[in-house]
Amino acid sequence: MQTRHLTGLKDKRLTQRGNLLLNRLFAIGGQSIRQLATSDSQAKAFYRFLANENVTEQDLIRNMAANCQACVADRPLLCIQDSSEINLANHRNRLKKNDSIGLTDGSQLGLGFFIHPSLVIDAQTFMPYGFAALKVWNRGQQWVAKASSYQRHTTPIEQKESYKWIETSLHTKQALTTAQHLVIIQDREGDIYEQFCLVPDARTHLLIRAKTNRTLRGKTKLFEHLASQAQQGSYTIEVAGDKRRKTTRRTATLAVRFCRVSLKRNQFTAKTVADTVSLYAIEAQEVAPQVDQPIHWRLLTTWPVNTLADALQCLDWYSCRWLLEEVFRIVKKEGFDIEASELTQGKAVRKLCLLILETIIKLFIMQAAYDSEQELPAGSCFSAEEQACMEIQMPQLEGKTQKLKNPYTPSTLKRYIWVIARLGGWNGYQSGRKPGITTFWLGLKKFDAIVIGFTLSKDVSRR
DSSP states (O other), rough: OOOOOOOSSSSSHHHHHHHHHHHHHHOOOOOOOOHHOOOOHHHHHHHHHHHHSSHHHHHHHHHHHHHHTTTTTEEEEEEEEEOOOEEOOTTTSSBSSTTEEETTTTTTEEEEEEEEEEEETTTTTOEEEEEEEEEEEOOOOSSOOOOOOOHHHSSOOOTTTHHHHHHHHHHHHHHHHSEEEEEEEEOOOGGGGHHHHHHTTTTEEEEEOOOOOOOBBTTTTTHHHHHHHHOOOEEEEEEOBBBBTOOOOOEEEEEEEEEEEEEOOOTEEEEEEHHHEEEEEEEEEOOOOSSOOOOOEEESSSSSSHHHHHHHHHHHHHHHHHHHHHHHHHHHHTTTTGGGOSSHHHHHHHHHHHHHHHHHHHHHHHHHHHHHOSSOOOGGTOHHHHHHHHHHHHHHHHHHGGSSSSSOOOBBBHHHHHHHHHHHTOOOTTTTTOOOOOHHHHHHHHHHHHHHHHHHHHHHHHO
């Protein structure tokens, strides 16, 4: 596993400042430059780095892709895409209005920008590798009436905002040429006919939740055709509760159907793509009539689905979409809170957001490493000084019984993840609930203060 760092900026000093900012983001877990910096001069350096025209978004995105590329040779990959808005409306009076921010909705209350990343994880171990591609954009600052249905249908796909799905998929392919194969996973917004024609190849597959009840060859409809197939089997999943939707945790049983289908191009599809495209369709429907909002997934994929095991594999892969939702959650309210940034330049907030996304990969590596049987080096997340600090802290975090002792060997990442989790509030019992991303994030914030004290104690002269 490669260390996440910045390389290749136009000036060595910029590279050093960028890496220092990345380290502070990982240590502090916040977006306030004043809180991240350890001195006024360091704060000024961070402000200047984010405002510097020689540090571009494309520089940062290329660096993220390079960090990802360094890890994925000959590996099977899942590439998960989705979009999220960064709403800076609470700071509209402080933000400088330029082409870096714009309206995020039609009500003119939202102001900010959008991100659309391609998160790469291992298809077998689910170890996160980083971001292979990422699109950042904003709309204009003036409200524009929605186009008519005819205009939306006749506008070329390349001129639509929805082209982000195809564009990011193509960039992901270009970035991951050394991978064994990749499966690009998208939600319903990615159900675009042109994408099924332009993206897949021998080593690149799509796995997308169907949005449209498309017409198949023979004039039958996709959803009805799927429902008419014989049930091939079933499986169960654990569904988390959601207070907002007033749902409780439950075990759901889903009936599984699948078949091969041939989609037809309609009159609004680009004339440059194929008239038909052959795919596999999968349906997973919860068999529990008493549930208010039962699970009902319909997936379209270019991955061959000839057996129940193939279908279950695709469903398992699709369920990994929640990882990207977790990324967005940590970027915003329940983590770094990028939307509370005090920066006055939209372009600076955008660059800070990219650095936060790269920092979050370290948090995911910590979580995945703790669950994995693979032993990763501690240096992939922590410096030698930080490891030494944790060794001193460890006896205070261990309990009297063997069950509360740190079971991992020195120099392994798991040993120090255990310390961070304990600092974040985890009870330490291996048989209990495992620490999550939020626990690690809280532990890192507390650990930073401990490191400062550790460093001071070494620097104080002794007589």
